[in-house]
Amino acid sequence: MQLEKIISISGKPGLFKLVSQLRSGFIIEDVTTKKKVSIGNSSQVSLLDNIAMFTFDKEVPLFEVFHNIAKENGYTSTISHKSSEEELRAFMEKALPSYDRDRVYVSDIKKLAQWYNILYKAGYITSESFVALEEEHKQQEQEQQQENEETTPVAKEKAASKAKTTKAKTEKPAAPKAKASSGAKSTVKSTQRKQG
Template identity: 65%
Template sequence: MQLEKIISISGKPGLFTLVTQLRSGFIVEDISTGKKASISNTSQVSLLDNIAIYTFDQEVPLFEVMKNIAEKFDYKEAINHKSSDNELKAFMSSVLPNYDVDRVYGSDIKKLVQWYNLLQKAGYIKPEAFVKAEESAVEDAEIVEEKSVEKKAAAKKAAPKAEKPAAPKAKASSSAKTTVKSTQRKQG
């Protein structure tokens, strides 16, 4: 599941995918209806990929929470987001047992359930969507590492071998030879 292109826009119901960027904003597509719309740069936009849920010891990325929900509900629709607060809290405890009850509000849980169900109806929630994301991250890291090693090897082969600079040859100047010869004549 690619959450990095799925956004929530403040004041607009539903979820959207980013289609393209413009000078004055973005073109987005509603994941439910497929209708495209233009939004301005001043709109408050949240990337689902940047959202995390508080637990008592850490923040869990939304992707992992969605995966937990999908596995619990067998990749089918979850409970209704209009369920009672007690039902929503019980749901949240079942998919993320150590969620921080003081910092995760009922409205947050409703939004999570609503988003999950929208993604499920739009066909984003399926077993291979979660497996591929995890495996592709590992594969991408391995590919980057292999390319780095290949580039270093290619650069090493392509680099010309540095030749050792020749030692400067010392030539005796003719005046030095003359001085040596003249001193030898005087002594002899």
């Protein structure tokens, strides 16, 4: 799902796709009706690709939250944004269990449900929409598993012994010291006697 061109405009209901830029603003297209209009540069625009939701330890991109909702709902629509506060909180618990309850307001959850349903209606929410994200997650999990294996005591021991072996192979053996042969010594002595 391509979110980088999907925008929300303050004061306008729905979601829009950026079509092109003009000198004085932008041409946008309503994602559900496909109707094109122009807006001025003074419009307050939010790119969905730049929006994230607060958790207790990090900010999760909106794209990932949409993916969680899609999996939870079998890639179909979700609850209405007009649902009760209790229902919206329960919906949020499933979409992002670690969300920060102090910083994510009911109004944010309403917007999330509304945007998800708009994108679903416009054909943006399908199992294929999130393939790249799933592949990225698998790769991250593999990397994490590899890191975990490398930090275990056995892995550290193996790494240390491997380092020693490598060091032993790369170090050049010291050159043998040359020894004077006994024949050479006797020759020197015999020549000294002759001179004396």
